[in-house]
Amino acid sequence: MDTLPYYLIQGLCYGAIIALIALGYSLVYGIIKLINFAHGEFYMVGAYAGFGVYALLPAGLSPWLAIPAVLAVSGTAGAAIAGGAEYVAYRPIRKSGRLAALLTAIGVSFLLQSVFSLVKDAQPLQYPAGPGSVGALCQHPVPVGADGIMAVNFAYVPAALVLGLGLWWIVMRTRFGRAMRALSQDPDAAALMGVNVNAVVRRTFLLGGFLAGVAGSLIAFQNIISPTMGFLPGLKAFIAAVIGGIGSVPGALIGGFAVGLLDYLVVWAGVPTGYRDLAAFVVLILVLVIRPQGLLGRRESEKV
Amino acid sequence: MSLHEFLPLLCQAGIFAILAMSLNLISGLTGLLQLGQAGFFAAGAYAAGLLAIYGTVPALGPANLILGAVLAAAVAALFSVVIGLPCLRLTGDYLAIATLGFAEILRLLLNRLELPGGAMFPNERIGGPTGISFTESPGRLWPAHPDYNAEYTSWWLVWLAVAGVYLLLRNLKFSRQGRAWMCIREDEIAARSMGVDVPRAKLSAFVVSAALAGAAGALFFHHKLRICPNDFMLMTSILILLMVVLGGMGSFSGSILAATVLWFLPQLLRHIHPKLGEYQQLIYAVLLIVLIRLWPGGLFGAGELPHWLGRLSGRRRVNA
Amino acid sequence: MTDAAIRKEFDLFFCEKLAKSFGGLRAVDGFDLELRAGEIVGLIGPNGAGKTTVFNLITGLERTDSGQAYFERRYITGLPAHRIAHLGIARTFQNIRLLGQLSVLDNVKVAYHCHARYGLVAAALRLPSFRRAERDIARKSMAFLEFLGLEGEAGKPAGSLPYGRRRRLELARALATEAKLLLLDEPAAGLNETETAELTAVIRRIRSELGVTVLLIEHDMKMVMGLCDRLVVLNFGRTIARGTPAEVGADPEVIEAYLGRPKEECVKQADGAETAEPAPPKQPLRPRRLDERR
Numbered sequence: 021m022d023t024l025p026y027y028l029i030q031g032l033c034y035g036a037i038i039a040l041i042a043l044g045y046s047l048v049y050g051i052i053k054l055i056n057f058a059h060g061e062f063y064m065v066g067a068y069a070g071f072g073v074y075a076l077l078p079a080g081l082s083p084w085l086a087i088p089a090v091l092a093v094s095g096t097a098g099a100a101i102a103g104g105a106e107y108v109a110y111r112p113i114r115k116s117g118r119l120a121a122l123l124t125a126i127g128v129s130f131l132l133q134s135v136f137s138l139v140k141d142a143q144p145l146q147y148p149a150g151p152g153s154v155g156a157l158c159q160h161p162v163p164v165g166a167d168g169i170m171a172v173n174f175a176y177v178p179a180a181l182v183l184g185l186g187l188w189w190i191v192m193r194t195r196f197g198r199a200m201r202a203l204s205q206d207p208d209a210a211a212l213m214g215v216n217v218n219a220v221v222r223r224t225f226l227l228g229g230f231l232a233g234v235a236g237s238l239i240a241f242q243n244i245i246s247p248t249m250g251f252l253p254g255l256k257a258f259i260a261a262v263i264g265g266i267g268s269v270p271g272a273l274i275g276g277f278a279v280g281l282l283d284y285l286v287v288w289a290g291v292p293t294g295y296r297d298l299a300a301f302v303v304l305i306l307v308l309v310i311r312p313q314g315l316l317g318r319r320e321s322e323k324v
Numbered sequence: 325m326s327l328h329e330f331l332p333l334l335c336q337a338g339i340f341a342i343l344a345m346s347l348n349l350i351s352g353l354t355g356l357l358q359l360g361q362a363g364f365f366a367a368g369a370y371a372a373g374l375l376a377i378y379g380t381v382p383a384l385g386p387a388n389l390i391l392g393a394v395l396a397a398a399v400a401a402l403f404s405v406v407i408g409l410p411c412l413r414l415t416g417d418y419l420a421i422a423t424l425g426f427a428e429i430l431r432l433l434l435n436r437l438e439l440p441g442g443a444m445f446p447n448e449r450i451g452g453p454t455g456i457s458f459t460e461s462p463g464r465l466w467p468a469h470p471d472y473n474a475e476y477t478s479w480w481l482v483w484l485a486v487a488g489v490y491l492l493l494r495n496l497k498f499s500r501q502g503r504a505w506m507c508i509r510e511d512e513i514a515a516r517s518m519g520v521d522v523p524r525a526k527l528s529a530f531v532v533s534a535a536l537a538g539a540a541g542a543l544f545f546h547h548k549l550r551i552c553p554n555d556f557m558l559m560t561s562i563l564i565l566l567m568v569v570l571g572g573m574g575s576f577s578g579s580i581l582a583a584t585v586l587w588f589l590p591q592l593l594r595h596i597h598p599k600l601g602e603y604q605q606l607i608y609a610v611l612l613i614v615l616i617r618l619w620p621g622g623l624f625g626a627g628e629l630p631h632w633l634g635r636l637s638g639r640r641r642v643n644a
Numbered sequence: 645m646t647d648a649a650i651r652k653e654f655d656l657f658f659c660e661k662l663a664k665s666f667g668g669l670r671a672v673d674g675f676d677l678e679l680r681a682g683e684i685v686g687l688i689g690p691n692g693a694g695k696t697t698v699f700n701l702i703t704g705l706e707r708t709d710s711g712q713a714y715f716e717r718r719y720i721t722g723l724p725a726h727r728i729a730h731l732g733i734a735r736t737f738q739n740i741r742l743l744g745q746l747s748v749l750d751n752v753k754v755a756y757h758c759h760a761r762y763g764l765v766a767a768a769l770r771l772p773s774f775r776r777a778e779r780d781i782a783r784k785s786m787a788f789l790e791f792l793g794l795e796g797e798a799g800k801p802a803g804s805l806p807y808g809r810r811r812r813l814e815l816a817r818a819l820a821t822e823a824k825l826l827l828l829d830e831p832a833a834g835l836n837e838t839e840t841a842e843l844t845a846v847i848r849r850i851r852s853e854l855g856v857t858v859l860l861i862e863h864d865m866k867m868v869m870g871l872c873d874r875l876v877v878l879n880f881g882r883t884i885a886r887g888t889p890a891e892v893g894a895d896p897e898v899i900e901a902y903l904g905r906p907k908e909e910c911v912k913q914a915d916g917a918e919t920a921e922p923a924p925p926k927q928p929l930r931p932r933r934l935d936e937r938r
Contacts, residue, residue, distance in 0.1 A: 055417050112617050118416060119357060120616045123569055126562055127612035134606035255428075258421065298432050301425040308422050309410045492768045499767035499774065500753075500760040500781075503746075507754045510743035517703055519729035519758035519821055528764065 026167045027288035028281070033173040035280020036180035040235035041257035042264070042272040042279075043187055044102075044228025050204045050267030051224055053118060057125040058105060059232060060254015061132035062098045064247065066233025067240040068136060069097030071145055074154065083157040090154070091237050098233015099226040101132070106225040111218065129254075136247040144244040158241035172241045179238060180273065183231055188269040190227070200224060204267060252297065256283070259304045265317025274315060279303075329591070331479050335547050337587035338482035339540050342489050344567035344579035346536035349493060351565070352573035353502065354529040355509025356412070357420035361564050363427030364534040366434060366556035367403050368396030368541025373456045373551055378442045389481075393542040400538025401531050403430075408530040412523060427561060434553040455552025458545075482543055486580060489536055493576045494628055496532075505529050506574070559605075566612055577628050586611075656681045656857055657733075657825055659713035662701050664694075671697040673881035675711070677859075679825065684851055684858045686868040686889075689878035690901055695861045696738060698878070699827050703735050704728040715825070730758045734823035736814045738830045738861075744803030748794060748813055751802045752785040755820035788816045791853075792846065808839045815846070819854065826850065828860040832867055840864060844871050869893065877901065 041063055048056045070090040077086055105128050113120045136142075149155030161168030191197040199220045202210040211217050236250075243249075256279050264275025279300055286299040307314065347361045372392035380388050411422045434451070441448035450456045496502050504525045507515040516522055545551050567586050571578030590607060593600040600607075657679040664672040672694045679685060687695050700706040702713060704725035712721045720728055734755075743751050760781060766774040789795045792812045797805060802813060811831060818826055831847070832840045844867055850856050862868045868875065869889040877885040877892055879901040885892050892898055 049417075053417070055421070109613050109617075116616070119351075119569070119573075122357070122417065122420065123565065124613055124616050126565075127609045127616070129609075130559075130562075130605055131609035131613065134603065134609060137605075259425075262418075262421065292436070295432065295436065298429055301429045301432075304425050305411070305422055305429075308414055308418055312414055312418055495768050495770050496764070499778070500757055500762070501764055501767055503750060503754045504757050506746055506750075507743055507757075510745060511741045513705060514737070514741040514743065515754075516705060516725040517729055517735055518755050518817070519726045520754075521724070521726045532764070 022165050023167070024288060026164045026169065027284040029164055029169055030173070031281035031284030032277060033169075033176040033280070034283060035277035036176035037235050037239050037276075038253060038257050038260050038280050039180045039273045039276025040183060040231045040238075041253055042260040042276045043184055043269060044232050045257050046261040046264070046266050046268065046272040047187075047191075047200070047224050047228050049261065051200055052110075052114065052121075052203075052207075052221055054110065054121045054125060055258065056228075057122070057254070058128035058132060059102075059228065060250030060252075060257065061129050062102050062105075062229045062232040062250070063236040063239075063253060064136060064245075064250035065101045065132060066094035066098035066236030067245045067249065068139065068145075068236075069233065070094035070237035070240060071147070071245055074147065080152075083152070083154040086154050087157075087241075091234055094237035094240075095230040095234040098236065099230040102225040102229025102232070103222055105132075106222055110225075111221070114221075133247050133251075139247070142247050144246040146244050147241060154241060170242045172238070176238060179234070180276070183234070184269065184273045187227065187231070191269055196220065196223060256300050259300050262304060262314055263307050265314030268314070268316040271314055271316035332547075333588060333591055335479045335482050336544075337584045338479070338486045339544050339547065340564065340567065340587055341486045341580040341583035342540040342543070343537055343564045344571065344583045345486075345489055345493055345576045346533045346540065347564050348568045348571070348574065348576055348579045349496075349505075349536070350529050350533040352568055352575070352579075353497060353509065354505040354526060356526065356529070357416060358423045358533075359420045359558070359561050359565065360423030360425075360427030361533075361537050362556040362558070362560040363423070363430045364400040364403060364537035365541045365544070365560065366427075366430055366553070367534075368400045368538025369545045369551050369555070370434065370456070370541070371399035371538065372396040372542035373458065373545045374439070376458050376545070377444050377450065377456060380444075389478075389542070389546050392546065393539045396538040396542035397535040398538075400541065401535040403538075404531045404534030405527070408527050412526045412530060424558065424561070427556070428558065431553045431556055434556075453553065455550065455555070457550035478547070482547070485539070485543060490576055490580060493536075497574075497576070497628075501525070501528070509574075563608070566608065569612075570615055575628060655717060656683075657702075657713070657715050659702065660711060662698065662711035662713065663709045664697055664701055664706060665709055670881045672701060675701075675878075675881075675883060677876060679857055679859065681824075681857055682851060682855065683873050684847065684860070684871055686872035686875045687859060687861045687878065688863070688865075688868060688875055688892075689884075692880075693878040693901075694881040695878055696829055697881075699735060699829055699861065702728075702827065703733055726758075729821055729823075732822070732824040733827065734818040734821040734825075735827035736811075736818050736829055736831060738833065740810050740814050742802040742810055742814055742817075744801065746802060747799055748789065748802050748805065749782070749785055749798040751813060752788055752817050752820045753781055755817045756781045756785065758821060785820060788820045791819070791849075792816045808835055811835065811843075812846075819850065819856070823856060825857045825859065828858060828862075830861050830863065832862055832864045840867055843867075847871060 041059060044062070045056060045059050048054055048059070070093055073093040074086060074090050077089065109124050109128050110121065113124050139145075147153070147155035147158070149159055158170060158172035160171040162171055162174065189197075191200060199210065199215045202213065202215055203217060203220050207217060239249075239253075257276065260275035260279040261272050262275070263278055264271030264273070282299050282303060283296060286296055287293060291299070343361060343365060346364075347358060350356050350358050372395065375392050375395050376388065384391070407423070407426050411419060411426075414422055434455075435453050437451045438449045439451050441450050444458075497506075504515065504520045507518065507520055508522055508525060512522055515525075544555075548555075563586070567583040568579055569582075570586065571580070571582030586608075589611075590604040593604075593607065657677070659678075660676045662672055662675040663670070675694075675698055677685075677698075687698065689695055697706065701708045704720070704723055704727070708721060712719065714720065715728070715731055715733060718731065720731065723731075743754065746754075760777050762771070762774045762777050765771075786795060786798065789798055792815060794809065794812055794816060797809065802810065805813060811834075815828070815831065818828075828847070832843055835843060847858055847860070848871070851858060860868075860872075872889060874887065875885075875889055875892040876883060877895070877898050884901060885895040885898045887895075
């Protein structure tokens with residue numbers, strides 16, 4: 021019984037990462053109705069970019085300086101790759117219907133995976149954990165009950181909350197956010213009202229990619245980096261976005277935490293680890309069938 | 325490329341042609357996005373595999389394969405009803421994700437599924453991540469050449485099935501049912517007011533599609549004689565979808581052609597340069613992005629081969 | 645007249661007290677209608693009066709909140725749309741809903757969905773029953789295309805037709821369901837004067853040659869007045885007048901609904917609505933309506 025706090029904390033921390041990815045998913049779907057399958061790959065690219073910069077930094081640099089640098093670079097890389105994908109792949113087919121967009125997203129996802137498989141022959145990478153290094157600082161165990169939780173985990177929830185609320189502020193309070201909301205209601209009307217659709221879509225991708233990239237580095241501090249690392253978190257983030265109500269910023273945060281908690285609580289409840297990933301899918305199907313618009317989403321109906 | 329390498333590929337291309345046609349029925353003709361075709365494929369393959377292991381009747385010979393295919397189709401159809409009843413109320417992307425979710429759930433379950441080996445593998449467990457395997461297909465209709473691998477003895481059987489499925493689906497397309505399906509794709513509200521029972525028509529498309537995918541699974545098992553859950557990953561569903569898109573949404577002959585091209589392409593590249601074969605996923609990905617951008621209608625658009633030829637020779641005909 | 649007597653006389657279609665709300669808005673509020681076989685009846689009213697919603701309720705595309713409808717003395721309230729189509733009520737749409745990628749002929753063939761009686765297996769194997777039924781469908785569909793003068797375009801994709809022809813095609817498709825009651829939602833919208841005149845002639849022929857009863861929504865008053873036997877006028881979901889075109893044309897409430905009331909009265913109404921106690925209106929018309937509009 022006293023293992024519950026451990027699983028609760030781990031679940032919340034993992035949920036924070038999922039939430040960061042889900043925010044981008046949700047924003048992009050909200051404005052152009054595209055399930056951006058490649059979003060999990062933006063997260064992977066962020067992790068790789070952060071690791072690459074770390075390798076370039078002077079060896080003795082204090083982790084307290086290295087970590088912000090790594091996070092900044094991974095966020096930028098995530099944003100850059102998202103913006104690039106939008107410009108090269110998504111923009112040309114935006115008018116060709118949803119299926120074309122979905123398939124292109126799948127193509128981008130596989131493309132990024134296979135390109136990053138070329139890095140060190142797809143060997144998993146890991147931050148070194150020598151004394152005084154980033155790895156040692158982040159992976160320092162903090163005792164919770166009988167188990168230990170790596171120190172970096174405790175940064176996840178604040179990071180997700182700060183970034184998520186910042187995003188919410190942008191969406192609800194800025195001119196750009198208003199343009200986004202207008203676009204999600206009716207792209208043509210928004211364009212007629214003077215909203216630069218291309219610019220808004222690009223910036224939305226940049227924002228989403230930034231969040232995913234940061235999340236990638238946050239997880240990489242304690243976990244391995246591999247070309248396929250984005251696949252499962254990407255799917256779970258999508259599930260989180262759907263559960264929370266796709267298109268809604270607070271919904272994505274809530275959905276992310278819910279999926280993360282679910283993931284760890286099923287393990288705590290004694291479900292064999294092989295079935296662990298199943299829980300999220302089962303909940304997804306239940307949500308889709310019972311309340312397809314999600315917790316905070318709004319329902320759309322076709323006018324006759 | 326020797327016959328040795330060619331015939332198994334031909335067999336697999338045929339199986340994927342059936343899969344692509346089955347998905348085309350639901351996604352191309354009826355317009356419902358489905359990302360879980362690999363799930364029905366897996367259900368059929370496992371049904372046929374377990375029947376072969378537990379219930380092969382040697383006296384029946386090749387008829388065992390037919391029985392397996394029938395059972396596989398029935399099991400997959402049953403799955404599709406269970407999945408379809410709740411999920412077909414969803415539209416668009418949500419349906420795509422729900423079907424993807426079901427296929428993944430099924431794969432994860434198969435990963436954990438362990439069964440006693442029965443009379444064929446006493447004292448052994450079968451299933452789990454290593455899947456199930458079988459020493460020899462009871463469906464072998466062709467005496468095996470001593471040099472040949474068991475895998476490609478029945479390539480012609482597979483292609484016979486391809487032809488049969490094609491005729492079946494083409495006939496359906498130009499029938500009352502096919503028109504109802506296309507009507508749902510184009511405009512669901514118009515379909516309802518024309519007297520089409522939309523939920524029922526969607527379910528019938530879903531079930532027929534799943535049954536065909538299940539039958540393809542049976543062929544797959546009897547061809548490979550060794551299947552495991554990882555044969556039915558999301559990548560498989562997406563490859564099938566890529567074939568449908570490349571061939572043209574709603575064009576069954578296009579699906580056959582696209583499946584064949586896409587299945588042979590990486591092998592051909594490997595033949596040109598061994599290094600190229602390693603980049604299979606990369607090539608598929610680039611192909612997917614570029615094709616959709618340049619050629620969104622696919623090879624044949626929505627038409628079938630005879631009409632396509634007709635159009636080439638300058639005669640105007642559309643669809644039917 | 646008692647209910648039973650009404651039902652007997654208007655033996656084709658009868659509905660009473662149909663109501664539908666969207667959120668707080670009462671789109672249709674107590675709608676009654678009776679149709680005799682062979683009538684052409686117009687449903688008119690300003691934009692947003694609830695006319696299309698009435699069509700959706702009759703055809704089952706939307707569920708009624710309350711009220712009941714009978715078609716050929718059969719209770720049809722709550723039936724799904726495709727069942728109602730099978731019984732013999734067909735419609736066209738305000739924003740034409742054709743299947744753009746399918747051919748003109750296929751668009752009409754779709755309408756035979758209710759009547760073709762062969763199963764999946766017969767179709768998949770091309771059994772004789774399938775071939776016979778399909779030949780029949782093709783012949784009848786061509787007949788309807790000829791009826792509307794579209795036979796020359798049977799092979800073209802429906803999306804390639806010009807606007808006026810598309811309206812005709814939708815009409816052909818609705819007729820091909822072999823409906824006894826046809827609901828036309830603004831059939832003349834977007835047509836020029838010549839095309840409207842042609843359409844009027846076609847609707848008359850639909851009644852005289854095919855014996856189909858027609859209920860139509862239309863804003864073109866000239867057409868409505870010339871074509872319809874009776875009119876029903878809706879405003880804010882309520883029936884405000886009914887009768888022959890001449891009677892309705894002279895009804896002060898109808899004129900007001902279309903032209904508005906004098907300006908000062910409107911202002912007074914609006915003021916009254918804001919205060920706790922609204923001043924009694926000069927005319928006992930329907931002071932509530934202004935409130936409802938908000």
